Amino acid sequence: MRYPDSMARSAEYLRLALPLMTRQQTALHPISYAVWYEFVSGRNVPLVRALQERTRDGALLDEETTAALYREHVAEPVLDPRDARRVSEGLSRVLDNMASTAAQAGDQTARFDQSLLEWSRQLLDGRQAGEEQARQLQALMAGTREMRAAMATLQQRLDANQAEIASLREEVSQARSEALVDALTGLANRRAFEQQLARCLAGGEADQSHCLVLSDIDFFKRVNDSYGHSFGDQVLRTVAQSIKRLAGESRLAARVGGEEFALLLPATALPEAQALAEQLRSTIAASRIRRGESAQTLERVTLSLGVTQLARGESANEFFERADRALYASKRSGRNCVTVLAAKAA
Structure with missing residues (x-):
């Protein structure tokens, strides 16, 4: 589940990636597509920055550069x-x-x-x-x-x-x-999240009640454009620490995309997961993040969140996609809110 995107979202990423790919000096092969897919999705911040640097002033990517970007930023992490x-x-x-x-x-x-x-x-x-x-x-x-x-x-x-x-x-x-930790935030990374989710769905644990909370920082691109990537990183770290603090020891908090976070809640009832998501939303909305040592008042940061509960017998992709739909329902509802999407009855 490296790319836990819905059909609609992945189709949108394809539409955005193809024009960028065809401008380069690289053939349209899977490695090139993986690089540009992760770029347009925004989930891989280091890759986004590296690509922006490599294509500055109209520069084009060749095969060697594309392969190097893939190895450094896309390939699964292994022992150095x-x-x-x-x-x-x-x-x-x-x-x-x-x-x-x-x-x-x-x-x-x-x-x-x-x-x-x-x-x-x-x-x-x-x-x-x-x-x-x-x-x-x-x-x-x-x-x-x-x-x-x-x-x-x-x-x-x-x-x-x-x-x-x-x-x-x-x-x-x-x-x-x-290799299982996100270097910027200190949270578990996507790979660690996927491993833990797989364990939740394996054996007897699959019969228990698990909930998933997905959250996304609202208008994060505007934060980066207005205050720079350094402050954007500061925002990511601050939000990550709030999620980690509320998660506690028994729950997994992970960064699964550029500004997207996941909170896996084992053996948790849906109302409890909703209450935790609401607590996280209000905590972030009430906070103010200063820009370094500056006393400048910045626009507040908010989160959109989606909550769902694992249904008996469903796959990790189905579980994640339903939480993702709940998250996007929050964005369509005006952001800075929590949407709960229950599984359909069998």
Whole structure:
């Protein structure tokens, strides 16, 4: 569900994207379409800015630039190649150290075994004098000490390697975690939202009552045009923190588009979801966001919100699209309001 858009909205994006695509020096292939689809949808703010920069003063995109934009801004997030290389090199170093230490311990064990074998032969022979036996016993004791030292070294190396493996595991975990977080707002990103939604619809959780709240900042383009992208980013962060604060620990707050946010409410009744959406709307409407350190009074920021509840047996797309329809009903009703759209009875 990378593009959870309704048929009508996706058709509108197609209508807007095609003229932009045909002006470029790039063939009309899926990669080019994905780039321009995300541009006209406005959901991918970094891509929007990068495209505006690359096409300034009438510049056109070629195949190489289009592919680079796709890799950087559209392709699904994966472990950074530098992180992957560092983890790979770290694991190789750990394994090499373990192999080397094990080999050293093996050599010590072989020498100790040879000493035991020699001592056993001499005992069975019975012809060695007591003095010779004492000499061999001292050699055996020396071998025992070497063996003990080798095993201690092995244990130290294993402890150190275990700590390094734990550190590498933490790096991988951190990288994966960062791949699920929206860098600008600190909320979960669209990928994390889709994963959590899939879990809600899987197994026994699908039989529970889940609600979804979609919200969109009203006239956000006007905010950017009037005050600049830096202030627009500040607005996004402020709204995101309000959503996160109201969501609490048990609910997922995510940024799923440019100025669009989602609030996934597990095991929540529809009236409770509506009340939470109304609380969020009134909180944002009552707030005032200053432009940096300026005391300048700015036009207030408002949200349009749509609320719905998961119906038994429906798909993630159906669930999301109904919340999206509720959101657009709020926009058509004059914005800064909450619309609830219940699922149709089976």
